[in-house]
Each structure stands twice: as structure tokens, then as C-alpha cells.
Amino acid sequence: MSFISFSFLFFFLLVLAGRVWLGPHKNEKPYLVMLLAASLVFYGSFVPWYLLLLLFTTIVDYYAGHKIAQSTSPVYRKSYLVLSLTANLGLLIFFKYLNFLSGLSQLLLSLFRVHFTAPHWDIALPIGISFFTFQSMSYTIDIYRSKIKPERSYWRFLLFVCFFTHLISGPIVRAKELLYQFDRKRKIRLKVYLEGFYLIVSGLFFKMVVADNIGDYVNKFWKYGAADNMAAAVPLSLTVLFSCQIFSDFLGYSQIAMGTAYLLGFKLPLNFNNPYIASSFREFWTRWHITLSTWIRDYLYIPLGGNQGSQLKVFSALMITMLLAGLWHGAALTFIFWGLIHGLALVFERILRTNGFFEKKSVLIKVFWFVVVQATVLVGWIFFRSDNLGQASRIFNNLFNGGFDPENALAILPGLWFVIPVLILHLRALLTERGWIPAPRIVEKGFVGALMLYGLFTLYGKTNAFLYFQF
């Protein structure tokens, strides 16, 4: 069941009633049992047999985690870590990348004039697999690095992985961020409830009003952005619209996830922090899909050498990390290219930084680099959204076309209304971060919450599935 459904509303109200009835105080084992049961029902409601995958991953990681902690032999510790990584990555490769790798092998062999028809398997991607495998894997890696101790109870570990608020599309929560909260004393407070409702309303607003309405334009007109000699205004508007759609879609999901978790007495990590005010590529990745970017930083970039070693080693680590980050989003060349763009941008920025480019305090340089960063991010979205590299490159080329196509441009224009909330959100954050205006107070949230709730009732668009469900 999707967050945007009446089934979920009823389901959540039942769980919330359980929270009031079972878990208002300290002794909350029944409450956790109820949350576990609810989470399994939630995930089983998509396709029941996917629960077996979830159980398989968690059993392997729970077992491996204990064995790693118990063992003093580095060889054994490493073996159990490899077992955990193999199980998780194996599942991911099988369900997500098998056909891609098969097609890729055909392409590579054809370069050597070896003709081979790659098999194609009809494999459905289990929902949320990219998220829960990463989450489960981080647990065993953290134990291996002696950062956390293994969880004694399998059921609590299972709840950590499959807690329904973050199971399908994140945030990717680490064990150290959630497991301790199971023991935390929780009280029902009005302020917490209001904050939770505010997060849910704002999440629904960004998903159902902003992302869904923009999605109608993007879905209808994207292919026209790639038409021969299409005037630049069309692909440019579409790219801006898509950048707002994907942000609002994923922000919406994350806000709802945080809000529902909040109402149930848990705090999930922040996943988005106004990424379109980032003034450097490095900053962008501290603001966009924060839990994924910190995951790949801690478990991929740093093990690859991170910032240590020669320039070449650092650049290679950056490129590999970003290519794999692209591949994480989907088994397609477009996502790899998107990762490549960001990898190259980070490398280039690092070269400039090493050469003291950013040490000059010139406002002009800052503004210039901000524009470069955001323009590159926009170009990246073209590859992210396109069906194939050909379509993406045609849209990219059209960005430099002259002329004006009033008919198509005017047809897209009304969609730009829904860019306004994204602009306001980012402008407010920029002014707050600069210290020019204070952080939003509860009264302001009351005002904005009322506007968003009314907008939700009166401006919702056609319901599209969350974009990140496909990852």
C-alpha cells in the first residue's frame, strides 16, 4: 500500500491507535511487537512472497553480525562480512542488474565482433530492495568496524530493517540511529503530534500537489523535448519542471516517512536539506538524498581511499563512487551517465579547490560557481529522466537551439505554477541559513500548514506512484 492511499490511512490510524493504547510509556514490548507485525503486513501487502526476501536478508545479517562480534580471528570476521555482503549484493544483482549485465555483455562482445544474443529474464524488482539491503548491510559492516554491538533480539533487528515508515523508499537508516530508539522512553506530547502532522501534510502537499501536477507535464511533454530542432524553451522548462518533480516527489515521501515515524515516537534522519541552494557539488551531496550520500561516503568512498592518497587515487574513488551511486538508481546507461556527470563535476571542483579557486572571497565567483553547479545538476536530471541516452542527448542538444515554439512552450507554461512552492522553500532556507530571517516558528508553521492543507484539498494532481519506488 502506498502512503498516498486510503488503505494506508486506515492502516496508519490503526497503528497510531495502538501507539496510544499500547505504547505511551516505558514498558513497550507489546508496542514493538505490534509495529513489527504492522511492518510485515505493510510490506506483504505489495507482494506477499517478497517477505521471504526480507526474512532471508535479515536472518543472514543477524547471524553474520553475531558471528563477526563473537569471533576474534580477522579471517573469520572477514568471512562473515563477505557472507553478509554476498547475500545482500547477490539479491540486488539478481533482481535489479541481471538483465542489465546480460545486455551489457552482449554489447561488449559485439565490440569484439562476437555475436551473442543475451538472454532476458522476466524478473520483477521487489519493492524497496535497494533500500533494505543497504540498510541491512550497513549493520554488519558497522559491527565489523566495531562501531556498534550486535542486536540481541532478531525481532528487534527485523523491526529496524522493516519498520514501515522507511522500508520502501528510505531514508536509509543506520542501526545506531534507530535501534537505540526502541528502548527510549516515549511520551505522547501535543507538540510532537503537531510536528508530525505538519510533516505529513507538507509531505502530502509536495507529493500530491507539486510533484503529481508537474509529473503530468513532464510525462506528456518529455518526448517532445527530444524532437528534432525543438526550441530551447521547451527542453529547458521540462528540465526545470523535472528537477522540481523529483525533488518534491522524494521530499514528499521522506517528509511523510518522518512524520509518521514521529507520530509513532521515532525520529528518522533528515533526507533533504534544500539541495537547490547548494553552491558547490560537494555541498549538493550533503543536501540531496542525505542518507544515501552518507551511506556511499562511509561504506564505499572511504573504503576506496576517500580523501587520502594521491590525487589520482582520490579522483578514481570519486568516479567509482558516483558511477555506482548512479547505478544504484537503476540498471540503465542513463543512470550511469548521471553518476558520471556528478563524478566528473566533483573531480573538477576538487581540482579547482586544490588550486585555490575558492579561496578568493569574490561574490562574483561564488555566484558564478553556484550557477555552474545548479546548471550541471539540471543537465544531470536530463539523463536521469530520459528513457535512453539518445533521447537525453537530443534534449541536451535542443537546449542550445534558437527560435521559439510558442505552441509547445505555452502548453508547458502553466506547469511552472507548481515550481513556486519549491522556490519559496529554498528561498526561505537560504535566508535562514544566511541569518537574515529566523528559522520558522510554530506560528508560521500553523499558517503554512493551513495553506498546504487547503492546497492539498483543492489542487492535488493525478496520483502518480512515487518515483523512488522504482529504485
Place this chain on the structure above:
Amino acid sequence: MRSSISNSKFNRIRNALIVFGITFAICAVMGLAFQQRHPSEAWKGTLPAVDPNDNYLVMEAYNDQAFDLYQLYYGIGDSIQAAQKADVLILGNSKPFFAFRNEAVKAFTQKTGIRVFNLAGSYGDNLALAKAFIHQYHLSPKILVINENHFFSTALSPYGKETIEMGYWQALVKTMEHHLSWFIRFHLHQVFPRFALGKIYGSTPVVEYRSTRTGCLALENFMQDYAESLVPVAHQRVTEETLTPTELKIALEFKKEMAAQGTQIILTSVPYGTDDMDHLDQWVRDPERRILVAKAEEPYEKVDVTAKTLALPLITVDSTGMVTFDGRHLDEASALRFTHLFFDKFLKSSEAELLLKAKP
């Protein structure tokens, strides 16, 4: 001290709630005032009236859900019972779905007592899904009317595939979701109108009412949007094109299977659009429609040859003057005319005579 801190916290929360309430109330009042002044820009939950003596499934277009298929395939609601009782079942893709209109079909049933059910769906499905229905519910009508338009194919549309794979529980949940969503939104918008601002498809939801008694399209609220660019149906053309060997094999097997259960097949051909260059010029400004035109790939008259090959009776109607609203599907007036003309011819057929004789 402690008490003053909690008092101040309480005051802040109270103030926030007051601000919330006042803002929301102002928005609501202004929204209603706007709706009064600009009714075309704000939808107040009203839809055209329909015959209250029929039952309908209201389907919202553009929402990627085939609720009619879910209901029919899993026997939710009373549609499938009506299909089981029907003397004549209509099968095919979206062309017969739009062509056989409820009003005309009901008139025919009232006149003759012959019960008709339109099992065609608007999602491009053909034999594969039709057979799934027939087997699932042991449908054995006296006559099957098949619209031959790539009908004898084993392929399922994404919607047909999804329907068969989803299972009863998912179908039930989705259908309930849909009904509840309609019910709530319908009432919600009486107080909070839905604004057209920035909406690609306008403020009013695009809906189709499908009768659960005849399976036919009873009402829709989108065809008028196409009124200025109607496309005439294709001219009669003779063609040698007919079924592929695989299609022929599938067709003969199906004919045999139906004959074994005492069901007679009649072929028909619902007229559809043309890729005529004059119209292409009119449509070239709208890329979506341009694509539709480009897809109008073959003249529909190939069914003449197909009927002869399969030795099946064929009922076609004079399509002169008929128009489609989108290049593919008949508009309301043409569909009503088609339905009347079809059943007039049908009544003169030997199959209908046998059917009428068997009626008490």
C-alpha cells in the same frame, strides 16, 4: 519558573492552532467565492446526471488503473453476473468499448429481450483476456460478437497482465480505494472546490461511466474537448491483408472451442480513423494526436477476408459520415448510430432469429 515556561509553550501552540484555523477558514471562504464567480475554473463535485435506474462504475481517465477489469475479472460487484446472463457478449479492444453505447444497447434489449453485455475493455486487450474471462466464469453466451482488430492474439496489455496477476485481495483493495476516493472527493469538493490552476487536464476529472448491467459506456465527459478536431473514419478499401498463420491457428482453435460449448461467433468491424494527410495537417500542432494518427496503420476492412477465411458471419455497417474523436474511437453520435445500425442488421441475421425463437 517551570510553570511560566510551560505556559509560554502552551500559548505558542495555542496561537499556532488559532493561526492555522483562521488561515484555513479564510482560504475556504475565498475558494468558495472564487468558485461562484468562476465555475469553469473550479470543480464543485458535480457531474452530468445519468439514468438513476442503471448501475455504473465510474472510472477516472488518466489514472492508470483498469478498475472495470479488476471488478470483472475478480467478480467484484454485479458486472460479471450480468455477463454470465448475457445472450450476446461483445469482445474486442477499445474500439467496440467506445462503439457500443449503453443507451442503444438497452433500447435493443427492451425491444427484443436479448441481453447484451460488452466485455471489451479500453486497454487494447483482445482474445487472451477474453479467454481468461470466459474460462474464469464459464461464460457461454449464445452469440459472441467479436470486433476483429488484431483480436486473435495471445498478447495481454499491461493492464490485462496486471489484472490477472494481482489476485483477488489486491483487486478488492484497489477497487475499494477507488470507490472511497470518489465518494470522499465528490463530497469534499462541495466545500473545497478543485481548482484548474496549472492543471494539464483541467479542474473536472475526466470520467467514464460504464454500466455494470450492459458493460457499455454510458457517459463520458471528455469527448466534447475533441469536438473541433473530429477525424472521419477510413474510406472503404479492399485489401488482401488477413490473419497471420499464428493468428489463423488461434482463431480456428477458439472457434472450435466456442462451437463445442454451443456459442456462435459473429465478426464485426468497428470503423476507425484515418491517416489522411488533410487531417494530419490539422493535428500536426498537437504532438500527442500526431502520434495517434501515425499509428492508424491499416484499413479496417481486412475483416472481410478474415470472415471468409474463418467461415464466420460478418456484420458491418455503412460508416459514411461517422467520425472518431481521437482518430481511433467513434464519438458519441457515431457510436450511437453504429450501435443502432449494427443491431438492426443483427436482428436480420439467422443467428438472431434462432435466438429470438428460443426466447419464451
